[in-house]
Amino acid sequence: MKNLEISLLLDFYGDILTEKQKDAIDLYYNEDLSLAEIADHEGITRQGVRDSIKRGEAVLLEMEERLGLARxxxxxxxxxxxxxxxxxxxxxxxxxxxxxxxxxxxxxxxxxxxxxxxxx
The missing domain is CATH 1.20.5 (Single alpha-helices involved in coiled-coils or other helix-helix interfaces)
Incomplete structure (x- = not known):
């Protein structure tokens, strides 16, 4: 099961992500697409999608740790x-x-x- 916390954090802090990170995280968590489906949609590799999601997640988690809006x-x-x-x-x-x-x-x-x- 995918982490619903990331979806909530995306609502709070999504605007600070790059457009690619925001789109990839949205498609992965909110639209429930696989990495392969997102890669096809974005025209990049599956690994590129995974890296973009991981970097975006790190930014979202860091912002939550600093600001604590979701908490x-x-x-x-x-x-x-x-x-x-x-x-x-x-x-x-x-x-x-x-x-x-x-x-x-x-x-x-x-x-x-x-x-x-x-x-x-």
Missing amino acids: KLRGLQEGISQIVQCAKDIEFYNREYHYSGQIAERASTIINIAAELSAD
Whole structure:
């Protein structure tokens, strides 16, 4: 199975790659083409495609190590999930033990904001 992390990193940092590296990585990871198919498509050798992909992967991994944008995104997504779960817990406890319309409204607002943030 191909590394989905590289596909995500391509979305974040793909513009800093050469056009050949970006195309080769996109075709390999996102379009699921083989090295031979990419070589035919690009008019270069299979080894040339492999080298281009490996160099591009190294650049993407280095940029992620320096900037950490994908790591930060995963952290934000996890944080949003935790916020939603906490708000749902608040809604539940509010309903079960001491109902307050204000608490219910605030918990609902938190869940809606988190859903909007997750959709982006």
